[in-house]
Amino acid sequence: MNKTRIWHGGDLDEARRLFPEAPEPWIDLSTGINPIPYPVPPLPPSSFERLPSPSAHRDLEAAAAEAYGARDAATVVAAPGTQVLISLLPVLRPRSQVAILGPTYAEHAHAWRSAGHAVSEVSSLDRADRADVVVLVNPNNPDGRCIQREALLELAGRLQRNGGWLVVDEAFADFDADETLVPVLPHNTVILRSFGKTYGLAGLRLGFAIAMEPIGMRLKTALGPWAVSGPAIEVGRQALRDHGWREAARLSRATDASRLDALLEPVSDRPIQGTSLYRLMESQRGPALFSHLGERGIWVRRFQHSPSLLRFGLPSGEGSWLRLGEALAAFKRTWSAR
Incomplete structure (x- = not known):
């Protein structure tokens, strides 16, 4: 088993360990x-006091089907976060040759190897011709690369002829959904969608798989009863049906992404990449910039496979925007003077 530690975002304990003097x-x-984040509505006490009813669980999946464009709510599988689904899928197949289009979210490879x-x-997908299972993230994390729908449908058809699967992680597709496979779901394809990223409620732990039978039913069986908590069901089904909020959020985050690009471009060696929820820059001074920001109490995502890459999420308020802008400007001045 691969015991290499996988770096993830959001670990402020690690930030404080590395930069104990940071403000x-x-x-x-x-x-x-x-x-x-989506404004969490008042929750009835019963959502905490009672086990979720099957009808409420089905209604959550119906809300997700509508939000994501699924043709049949029966293809939607609600789960306590997409990470659980990433871990479950590999145990539903006999040992296979698995190709993962990378570099990408490292938990996919870890789960299948484990x-x-x-x-x-x-x-590239051309190099996956001998695989039984192909896994990809679309848009990709961290660079935002998108594979066109036609290419994915062709790949799914090729895999299906030999009993293979296509797994498409669309965790960041809600705001960048041009190439989603959900409305044209092939029989041998599993699509993963994240609730917490789009709605800013990662701690709620809610995600979905979209898959035809028998894969979808096998996932439901593996998850067991009451897989999603009552509070997650209540918040999820209301938020997923709030189309106005999601459209306003999509437009606002696109504006924020453009603003972030303007801050990062002066310190990046290449054009900025990514999605509406994060931006990826590349610089030979990446490690120095990571430390410069960390010393100023700004935690960004670095990568084991390439120290020159840094991924930036979107700041949450004007104060954060100003602190980031000042820190990046100071870094540029320092390096320009060398």
């Missing part, structure tokens, strides 16, 4: 989560 409060830009599959990371 508080920290500005956490290390995650790709909407910094302006379940005993032979995993290879490929740089």
Whole structure:
């Protein structure tokens, strides 16, 4: 089993360990989560006091089907976060050759390897021709690369002829959904969608798989009864049906992403990439910039596979924007003087 520690965003304990003299409060830009969360409605006491009813669980899945454009609510599987689904999928197949389009979210490879599959990371879909299972993130994390729907449908058809699966993690597709496979779901494809990222409520732990039978039913069986908490069901089904809020959030986060690009471009060696919820910059001075920001109480995402890459989430308020802007300007002045 691969015991290498996987770095994730949101670990302010690690930030404080690395930079014990940094000023508080920290500005956490290390995650790709909407910094302006959905307003949590008042919850009835019964959502905490009673086990969720099957009808409420089905209604949550119906709300997700509508929000994501699924043709049939029966294909939607609600779960306590997409990470659980990432871990479950590999145990539903016999040992297989698994190709993961990378570099990407490291938990996919970790989950399939831990379940005993032979995993290879490929740089293009052309290199996945011998795989039984292909896993990709669309838009990709961290660079925002998108694979066109037609190419994915062709890949799904090729895999299906040999009993293979296509797993598409669409965790960041809510605001960038041009190439989603949900409305044209192939029979051998599993699509993962994250609730917490779009709605800024990661702690609620809610996510969805969209898959035809028998894969969808096998996932439901593996999750067991009451997989999603009562509070998550109540918040989730209301938020997913609030189309006005999501559209306003989509437009606002796109504006924020453009504002962040303007701050990052002077210190980046290449064009900024990413999605509406995070931006990726590349610089040979990446490690120095990471430390410069950390010393000023600003935590960003770094990557084991490439120290030159830094990913920035969106600041949550004008004070955070100003602190980030001042820190980046100071870094640029320092390096320009060398």
